[in-house]
Amino acid sequence: xxxxxxxxxxxIKTRGQQVTLSCSPISGHRSVSWYQQTPGQGLxxxxxxxxxxxxxxxxxxxxxxxxxxxxxxSEMNVSTLELGDSALYLCASYRDxxxxxxxFFGEGSRLTVL
Amino acid sequence: TQLLEQSxxxxxxxxxxxxxxxxxxxxxxxxxxxxxxxPGEGPxxxxxxxxxxxxxxxxxxxxxxxxxxxxxxxxxxxxQTGDTGLYLCAGGFNSASKIIFGSGxxxxxxx
Numbered sequence: 063x064x065x066x067x068x069x070x071x072x073x074i075k076t077r078g079q080q081v082t083l084s085c086s087p088i089s090g091h092r093s094v095s096w097y098q099q100t101p102g103q104g105l106x107x108x109x110x111x112x113x114x115x116x117x118x119x120x121x122x123x124x125x126x127x128x129x130x131x132x133x134x135x136s137e138m139n140v141s142t143l144e145l146g147d148s149a150l151y152l153c154a155s156y157r158d159x160x161x162x163x164x165x166f167f168g169e170g171s172r173l174t175v176l
Numbered sequence: 177t178q179l180l181e182q183s184x185x186x187x188x189x190x191x192x193x194x195x196x197x198x199x200x201x202x203x204x205x206x207x208x209x210x211x212x213x214x215p216g217e218g219p220x221x222x223x224x225x226x227x228x229x230x231x232x233x234x235x236x237x238x239x240x241x242x243x244x245x246x247x248x249x250x251x252x253x254x255x256q257t258g259d260t261g262l263y264l265c266a267g268g269f270n271s272a273s274k275i276i277f278g279s280g281x282x283x284x285x286x287x
Binding site for chain 2: 066097104105107118152154164165166167168169170172
């Protein structure tokens with residue numbers, strides 16, 4: 063079956079701009095979570111969605127937001143970009159609850175903020 | 177704060193050698209996963225362990241979950257260059273839909 067698809071794979075933005083990243087989960091998976099990965103901080107949890115509802119949120123400022131659509135596809139948005147937002151943003155999908163199942167990750171969207 | 181500490185952070189060894197990496201926490205996990213991530217890619221799940229003391233083998237990789245379900249180790253026998261990558265452990269909790277990732281061990285196998 064097709065894996066998790068993230069778009070775009072690479073993007074460059076400047077400070078103050080906003081960005082929207084997209085994630086299409088594996089068919090049949092209803093849960094999606096987002097992570098930010100940086101060399102210094104590792105994988106940091108952003109948020110989790112199940113059936114269009116945000117179930118959990120990490121410790122990120124309000125500039126980071128997300129949503130999930132009825133077809134389980136998810137988007138995350140970062141507004142007023144800062145240099146420190148440069149990172150690999152990873153999306154993972156799974157069937158049900160995060161803590162009991164396998165996470166299937168996409169290849170990520172690498173964001174560079176100049 | 178729940179933390180997962182991985183050691184060593186970096187490891188560079190010769191092909192054919194054996195190695196062990198560790199994942200430790202003060203928290204008790206309902207399950208623990210190991211992932212491998214290659215440059216430019218997302219992490220790929222290697223194994224899930226759920227029972228204290230459990231040992232799982234995946235070809236040359238042996239995974240062990242501590243008896244108290246607070247720690248885990250990954251042992252690689254006769255390392256190959258294809259084992260190069262970032263190894264991440266992740267712990268799950270029954271009480272919340274939540275997984276915590278360790279900071280990772282970056283493994284480099286020299287030919």
